[in-house]
Amino acid sequence: MYDAPAPATEAELRALEADYCSWGDTVHYLDHPKFFDTCEGSYMYDAEGRAFLDLQMWYSAVNFGYRNPRLNAVAHRQLDRLPQVASQYLHREKVELAATIARDIEAKFGSKGRVHFNVGGAQAVEDSLKIVRNASGGKSLMFAFEGGYHGRTLGASAITSSYRYRRRYGHFGDRAQFIEFPYHFRGPPGMTKEEYGEHCVAKFARLFETEYNGVLDTKTGQAEFAAFYIEPIQGTGGYVIPPPNFFIGIKKVLDQHGILLVVDEIQMGMYRTGKLWSIEHFGVQPDVLVFGKALTNGLNPLSGLWAREELINPTVFPPGSTHSTFNANPMGTAVALETLRMCGELDYGRSVAEKGAYFLEGLKALQARWPQIGDVDGLGLALRCEICEADGYTPNKTLLDRMEEEAMKGDLEAGGRRMGLILDVGGYHKNVITLAPSLEITFEEIDQALELLDALLRRCVAA
Ligand SMILES: Cc1ncc(COP(=O)(O)O)c(C=O)c1O
Numbered sequence: 001m002y003d004a005p006a007p008a009t010e011a012e013l014r015a016l017e018a019d020y021c022s023w024g025d026t027v028h029y030l031d032h033p034k035f036f037d038t039c040e041g042s043y044m045y046d047a048e049g050r051a052f053l054d055l056q057m058w059y060s061a062v063n064f065g066y067r068n069p070r071l072n073a074v075a076h077r078q079l080d081r082l083p084q085v086a087s088q089y090l091h092r093e094k095v096e097l098a099a100t101i102a103r104d105i106e107a108k109f110g111s112k113g114r115v116h117f118n119v120g121g122a123q124a125v126e127d128s129l130k131i132v133r134n135a136s137g138g139k140s141l142m143f144a145f146e147g148g149y150h151g152r153t154l155g156a157s158a159i160t161s162s163y164r165y166r167r168r169y170g171h172f173g174d175r176a177q178f179i180e181f182p183y184h185f186r187g188p189p190g191m192t193k194e195e196y197g198e199h200c201v202a203k204f205a206r207l208f209e210t211e212y213n214g215v216l217d218t219k220t221g222q223a224e225f226a227a228f229y230i231e232p233i234q235g236t237g238g239y240v241i242p243p244p245n246f247f248i249g250i251k252k253v254l255d256q257h258g259i260l261l262v263v264d265e266i267q268m269g270m271y272r273t274g275k276l277w278s279i280e281h282f283g284v285q286p287d288v289l290v291f292g293k294a295l296t297n298g299l300n301p302l303s304g305l306w307a308r309e310e311l312i313n314p315t316v317f318p319p320g321s322t323h324s325t326f327n328a329n330p331m332g333t334a335v336a337l338e339t340l341r342m343c344g345e346l347d348y349g350r351s352v353a354e355k356g357a358y359f360l361e362g363l364k365a366l367q368a369r370w371p372q373i374g375d376v377d378g379l380g381l382a383l384r385c386e387i388c389e390a391d392g393y394t395p396n397k398t399l400l401d402r403m404e405e406e407a408m409k410g411d412l413e414a415g416g417r418r419m420g421l422i423l424d425v426g427g428y429h430k431n432v433i434t435l436a437p438s439l440e441i442t443f444e445e446i447d448q449a450l451e452l453l454d455a456l457l458r459r460c461v462a463a
Pocket of ligand 1: 150152264
């Protein structure tokens with residue numbers, strides 16, 4: 001069994017994958033997902049050495065570039081010093097990392113809190129569910145957004161909008177009540193972005209007007225809901241950016257009714273939008289903030305949450321509440337600590353804003369040439385490009401599927417070089433390119449990305 005010869009060809013590997021790999025833990029958007037061999041900076045390379053410019057960076061887990069030398073060096077050092085330690089003991093990186101995050105949040109939002117670790121985004125969301133259920137005296141109902149995504153464990157999929165992720169598995173508990181998000185491009189005609197934001201807030205506030213709307217006991221003032229889970233900018237939902245007034249309005253309603261605000265920064269945190277936490281753009285304070293992905297630049301699974309002291313102090317949330325073997329693993333905490341130190345030294349706030357504005361200008365120029373690009377938008381280096389029919393509005397998933405497939409062939413031309421392009425597809429109609437390039441991307445690479453997108457549209461629209 002263990003002495004079977006190693007598969008020699010890609011065809012042999014594909015045959016083994018078809019026979020022995022579960023497909024349930026992946027997403028197989030394409031019939032033949034590509035094998036990659038190496039990576040560096042903004043590029044992945046296949047076994048033939050063909051370069052693929054990556055515009056999604058492992059779903060925004062590798063914000064600081066593949067094999068970032070500074071972060072990789074710390075991983076190597078930690079591997080040679082203290083790579084393993086059971087979580088009933090302590091190591092300095094865990095403590096320093098928790099203190100760094102808690103102090104940053106206290107300075108920005110004014111509340112003392114504590115940090116709690118786990119290994120994946122969905123697991124940290126699960127932990128946050130325990131915290132808000134506990135703090136609310138066991139209430140299990142949550143609000144979340146239409147188009148929201150919080151992961152695929154049982155609890156996280158209950159507050160994720162897509163029924164598709166729940167359909168086969170029954171309910172773990174209560175699915176969230178999903179609230180309209182101001183997705184302006186597909187919102188009611190004739191409203192400005194701000195007006196649509198206000199409209200959505202008013203619709204939400206209306207739920208609390210009488211007990212007959214089903215969320216509030218007006219006699220006691222008790223809401224049936226523990227928390228509202230938000231992504232400040234919708235990730236899987238298609239990088240939808242709400243107007244600046246929106247969350248201020250939502251938070252006012254939540255505060256009136258004692259409902260906690262849980263901010264999911266798993267995809268949009270770590271400077272993706274030009275700030276460490278994307279909620280910093282929107283003028284509200286989280287009660288709980290959940291993070292993951294790029295905290296370690298995708299090097300070692302580490303996720304976690306910050307919560308206000310009242311919600312998480314050891315009296316109310318004692319040892320063992322969510323323990324998991326690998327939770328504050330030293331490889332992850334060491335790299336995460338270095339990531340935050342690096343963010344403190346380098347001015348990502350400025351560079352991400354500049355690069356994002358340059359990329360968005362380029363996308364607007366592409367949009368002017370291609371009627372199939374219905375909408376482009378961006379905040380920092382979280383950018384969206386919505387692919388439509390030639391009317392510029394009707395979602396065209398077929399065209400985007402074709403683009404994604406062609407981009408993976410690796411034979412597009414940019415600046416006299418042949419290469420591929422790695423795209424991620426998201427959005428309510430699966431017709432949005434959600435662009436999450438490396439925050440270290442150069443202006444030349446942004447030009448290359450725009451040239452490759454243009455070449456891709458030329459090839460696929462013509463077809
Ligand atoms: C906003 C958000 N929350 C939660 C998750 C789940 O994280 P993970 O895939 O690490 O479980 C994701 C993953 O894409 C995400 O984008």
